[in-house]
Amino acid sequence: MESKIEVVELNAGFGSTHVLKNITLSIPRNKVTAIIGPSGCGKSTFVRCLNRIHELVPGAWVRGRVMLDGKNIYDSDADPVEIRRRVGMVFQKPNPFPAMSIFDNVAYGPRIHRMKNIQEVVEDSLRKAALWDEVRHRLKDSPVSLSGGQQQRLCIARALAVKPEVILFDEPCSALDPVSTAKIEELILELKESYTIVIVTHNMQQAARVADYTAFFLMGELIEFGETAQIFENPRDKRTEDYITGRFG
Amino acid sequence: MLGRKLADRLFTGFCIASAALALIPLCSMLYTIIAKGVSVISVDFLTQLPAPAGEGGGFGNAIQGSFIVVGIASAIGIPLGVAAGMYLAEFPNTKLSRAVSFTADVLTGVPSIITGIFAYALIVVNFGGFSALAGGVALATMMIPFIVRTTEEAMKLVPWELREASLALGAPRWRTTLQVVLSTARFGIITGTLLTVARIAGETAPLLFTAFSNRFWFEGLMQPVATLPVMIYTYAISPFDEWHAQAWGGALVLVLMILTLNILVRLAAGRRW
Numbered sequence: 001m002e003s004k005i006e007v008v009e010l011n012a013g014f015g016s017t018h019v020l021k022n023i024t025l026s027i028p029r030n031k032v033t034a035i036i037g038p039s040g041c042g043k044s045t046f047v048r049c050l051n052r053i054h055e056l057v058p059g060a061w062v063r064g065r066v067m068l069d070g071k072n073i074y075d076s077d078a079d080p081v082e083i084r085r086r087v088g089m090v091f092q093k094p095n096p097f098p099a100m101s102i103f104d105n106v107a108y109g110p111r112i113h114r115m116k117n118i119q120e121v122v123e124d125s126l127r128k129a130a131l132w133d134e135v136r137h138r139l140k141d142s143p144v145s146l147s148g149g150q151q152q153r154l155c156i157a158r159a160l161a162v163k164p165e166v167i168l169f170d171e172p173c174s175a176l177d178p179v180s181t182a183k184i185e186e187l188i189l190e191l192k193e194s195y196t197i198v199i200v201t202h203n204m205q206q207a208a209r210v211a212d213y214t215a216f217f218l219m220g221e222l223i224e225f226g227e228t229a230q231i232f233e234n235p236r237d238k239r240t241e242d243y244i245t246g247r248f249g
Numbered sequence: 250m251l252g253r254k255l256a257d258r259l260f261t262g263f264c265i266a267s268a269a270l271a272l273i274p275l276c277s278m279l280y281t282i283i284a285k286g287v288s289v290i291s292v293d294f295l296t297q298l299p300a301p302a303g304e305g306g307g308f309g310n311a312i313q314g315s316f317i318v319v320g321i322a323s324a325i326g327i328p329l330g331v332a333a334g335m336y337l338a339e340f341p342n343t344k345l346s347r348a349v350s351f352t353a354d355v356l357t358g359v360p361s362i363i364t365g366i367f368a369y370a371l372i373v374v375n376f377g378g379f380s381a382l383a384g385g386v387a388l389a390t391m392m393i394p395f396i397v398r399t400t401e402e403a404m405k406l407v408p409w410e411l412r413e414a415s416l417a418l419g420a421p422r423w424r425t426t427l428q429v430v431l432s433t434a435r436f437g438i439i440t441g442t443l444l445t446v447a448r449i450a451g452e453t454a455p456l457l458f459t460a461f462s463n464r465f466w467f468e469g470l471m472q473p474v475a476t477l478p479v480m481i482y483t484y485a486i487s488p489f490d491e492w493h494a495q496a497w498g499g500a501l502v503l504v505l506m507i508l509t510l511n512i513l514v515r516l517a518a519g520r521r522w
Contacts, residue, residue: 098433
């Protein structure tokens with residue numbers, strides 16, 4: 001297993017609240033890694049540390065190392081803007097830019113990074129996000145007219161358009177119906193061919209369906225990490241077993 | 250049972266009566282202005298220079314001057330106000346933003362005559378006399394706090410998630426603010442700005458000793474200029490019946506201008522997605 005991201009003794013929090021405690025974890029390249037755990041266990045904070053979005057919240061702090069291809073993204077000479085381009089993110093609630101057209105939503109990132117052939121990049125990203133056929137005739141429309149599931153796929157297209165290497169999904173389906181959820185999951189499985197994927201989820205079935213590896217977090221600590229089948233069928237830690245069998249959480 | 254229904258009816262009736270009562274002054278004012286002003290309005294009145302009492306003449310220069318002074322005020326006040334409002338919305342917890350916020354609150358409550366004195370001391374005294382520019386600065390000073398607040402409120406309504414979405418794509422903060430937050434908030438900002446322009450277009454006191462007045466067409470930024478509110482004031486306190494009638498005409502023109510702006514605001518607000 002070749003790792004794309006090595007997290008080493010990561011601690012993070014807000015003000016005096018210590019959310020993540022000494023997390024050390026390798027995220028394998030071109031695989032789907034699921035982060036599971038009960039609410040408030042630090043799952044979201046963890047992925048938000050992987051693209052330096054966490055530090056944007058007033059009072060937030062981070063200590064430790066996150067090695068992306070062997071280079072610490074928290075080094076003083078690391079550029080957070082460049083890191084966020086390489087490590088894309090899809091959020092819990094679909095958040096397309098309401099004042100821009102569908103096309104401009106996807107073109108926003110490429111334009112900022114002065115990429116060439118914007119037209120092609122947009123089409124290509126929408127195709128990869130399995131949305132092209134549904135929106136090709138309404139690229140000038142507002143994204144507000146799309147359904148929730150379509151909006152989320154638009155957000156995925158928007159993230160793909162800046163050509164990231166890693167995509168973080170922070171509970172991407174928690175606001176969606178089962179049909180839209182199935183589409184997003186299918187998409188994630190396709191995307192792992194070319195991207196390294198980390199998905200935070202509340203839904204253990206979802207983790208079992210899409211993830212190659214699963215990490216179980218509890219109260220800010222990493223309890224167990226391993227291949228998804230092993231975590232679900234043969235957990236080593238009692239707390240993992242309790243959570244998976246629904247005894248708490 | 251009966252008592253509860255009765256109380257409900259009484260209260261509804263009271264609310265309707267109060268609303269009607271509040272409308273009476275507005276309707277009566279509009280009616281008087283239209284009744285007394287409409288006969289004065291003519292092409293000549295809208296396009297001619299004022300003339301001595303008894304010789305007709307019009308408010309053409311005052312209409313032109315009002316547009317110019319309000320234009321100057323907007324050119325200064327809108328960019329400054331929007332920029333300051335953006336700063337307050339995006340960096341709410343700095344020392345500077347707290348100071349700006351407090352100042353805007355204080356400025357909102359400053360009587361307009363005081364604003365006039367400020368522009369008088371700043372421009373009229375230092376730049377050789379009454380001028381269109383001084384009038385514009387006085388009105389801009391009145392506009393800024395309202396535009397700051399309206400921009401700040403509109404931008405604060407933009408969900409934080411949109412800023413995160415933009416930053417997570419590797420967009421720098423300034424592009425996020427300009428392209429995502431500002432464009433999402435633009436209808437609110439435009440609405441508030443137009444309402445503010447409409448509000449200051451009728452101000453008289455700040456213009457009395459800044460733009461002053463003039464019997465001729467606009468002569469340059471550094472010359473005094475006629476404006477509708479000051480002209481109405483001058484004509485209304487004059488001893489001539491003809492001038493009184495013309496003051497009503499001027500009032501009708503001013504009200505129609507402000508009404509048009511308000512209707513534009515309604516249309517802009519109606520287009521909100």
